[in-house]
Amino acid sequence: MKYTDLLNITKEYGNPVYVYDAEKIKFQFNRLSNAFKTVKNLKLNYAAKALSNLTILRLMNDLGSGLDTVSIQEVKLGLLAGFKPEEIIYTPNGVSLEEIEEAAALGVRINIDNLSVLEQFGSKHPDIPVCIRINPHVMAGGNSNISVGHIDSKFGISIHQIPHLLRIVELTQMTINGIHMHTGSDILDIEVFLYASEILFETAKNFRELDFIDFGSGFKVPYKEGDIETNIEELGEKLSSRFNEFCEEYGKELTLAFEPGKFLVSEAGYFLAKVNVVKQTTSTVFASVDSGFNHLIRPMLYGANHQIFNISNPVGKERYYSVVGYICETDTFANNRRINEISEGDVLCFKNAGAYCFSMASNYNSRYRPAEVLWYEGKSVLIRERESFDDLIRNQIDVKDLFEAKNQKASIK
Numbered sequence: 001m002k003y004t005d006l007l008n009i010t011k012e013y014g015n016p017v018y019v020y021d022a023e024k025i026k027f028q029f030n031r032l033s034n035a036f037k038t039v040k041n042l043k044l045n046y047a048a049k050a051l052s053n054l055t056i057l058r059l060m061n062d063l064g065s066g067l068d069t070v071s072i073q074e075v076k077l078g079l080l081a082g083f084k085p086e087e088i089i090y091t092p093n094g095v096s097l098e099e100i101e102e103a104a105a106l107g108v109r110i111n112i113d114n115l116s117v118l119e120q121f122g123s124k125h126p127d128i129p130v131c132i133r134i135n136p137h138v139m140a141g142g143n144s145n146i147s148v149g150h151i152d153s154k155f156g157i158s159i160h161q162i163p164h165l166l167r168i169v170e171l172t173q174m175t176i177n178g179i180h181m182h183t184g185s186d187i188l189d190i191e192v193f194l195y196a197s198e199i200l201f202e203t204a205k206n207f208r209e210l211d212f213i214d215f216g217s218g219f220k221v222p223y224k225e226g227d228i229e230t231n232i233e234e235l236g237e238k239l240s241s242r243f244n245e246f247c248e249e250y251g252k253e254l255t256l257a258f259e260p261g262k263f264l265v266s267e268a269g270y271f272l273a274k275v276n277v278v279k280q281t282t283s284t285v286f287a288s289v290d291s292g293f294n295h296l297i298r299p300m301l302y303g304a305n306h307q308i309f310n311i312s313n314p315v316g317k318e319r320y321y322s323v324v325g326y327i328c329e330t331d332t333f334a335n336n337r338r339i340n341e342i343s344e345g346d347v348l349c350f351k352n353a354g355a356y357c358f359s360m361a362s363n364y365n366s367r368y369r370p371a372e373v374l375w376y377e378g379k380s381v382l383i384r385e386r387e388s389f390d391d392l393i394r395n396q397i398d399v400k401d402l403f404e405a406k407n408q409k410a411s412i413k
């Protein structure tokens with residue numbers, strides 16, 4: 001997308017606004033598919049939580065993706081967006097048995113990540129096959145917030161509990177149709193990932209009725225210059241040949257599944273915000289935009305580095321700025337960044353704003369969530385309206401007479 005296209009979008013729809021480039025999403029989808037082209041049955045299930053706009057879900061469906069969901073609400077969004085139930089996998093953590101039963105009744109694939117629910121579900125519904133989420137206890141990436149495969153992680157069933165798991169399966173007579181892992185958000189070292197895969201293959205041998213093995217996600221995309229990204233092509237080549245080998249050993253052409261979120265949508269997203277104030281203090285020049293962590297929380301929550309460009313003055317002299325929001329709380333997007341000279345009224349563009357940006361937005365400070373626009377075949381399509389005051393008060397119950405009654409009594413006295 002060109003900067004002029006982005007600027008025109010702010011003129012048409014106002015700001016702040018999220019923009020998603022459909023072409024880039026398609027490119028990433030095809031790139032991942034191609035990396036595994038030697039696997040006969042490959043299934044990519046887009047992780048809805050990264051960006052759950054209905055039109056984005058429809059685009060994924062159109063590309064041939066399945067859907068990975070983590071809540072019953074995401075399941076319902078997927079069905080609404082046209083996914084067939086069998087194209088949806090439900091991979092919750094820590095939800096009630098009732099919610100899992102509700103998802104099962106809708107016909108979606110079920111992925112269970114603890115023995116307690118496995119036993120209860122299997123006893124009540126031995127005829128509904130389920131996938132199991134395994135924790136291989138392998139650290140992928142360095143940040144303990146986003147590496148979910150380690151020993152103290154709340155995710156998955158420990159590989160050390162396989163004997164117990166097998167006993168539950170035998171006693172309930174339930175069917176295990178898939179094995180799953182999702183070790184973390186950053187696959188940096190392919191060898192570590194392949195090592196975890198071996199644990200999955202080893203586990204898979206315990207089950208004779210598998211249809212698929214799901215390797216989760218964690219594909220890393222570059223945020224700033226010099227960032228390492230997962231070498232998808234190398235991973236594809238190595239894992240594909242190992243997977244095909246395993247299928248021969250197992251005696252069945254299984255499906256190789258992935259659940260990419262960030263990889264598909266991160267780089268396709270742009271967040272556009274307008275500079276309200278340029279403020280010079282004794283040590284810093286602040287550029288305050290008409291947004292904050294209510295719209296894009298990743299810098300404050302994860303220390304994420306989103307590149308910022310001044311698309312109103314793309315060839316201006318570069319200067320140092322701290323880019324902050326308008327929330328009454330520290331909400332720094334970037335510290336001391338070199339950005340083309342900023343004037344009040346300029347539009348800043350935040351890159352990598354497709355994944356975990358809008359989907360984590362809130363109404364904090366009673367601000368509206370931004371509009372969302374899809375850039376599709378050279379045209380902008382509004383896919384979510386900016387919120388309005390009505391949205392802020394929609395579910396509130398304004399109990400006026402609660403206090404009026406009290407005031408009346410007080411005045412009688």
Ligand SMILES: *Cc1c(COP(=O)(O)O)cnc(C)c1O
Nearest residue numbers: 047182185217218259260261262
């Ligand atoms: C969040 C999540 C994903 C997607 O992770 P990305 O890093 O965005 O690709 C996949 N699977 C499960 C179970 C998840 O919770």
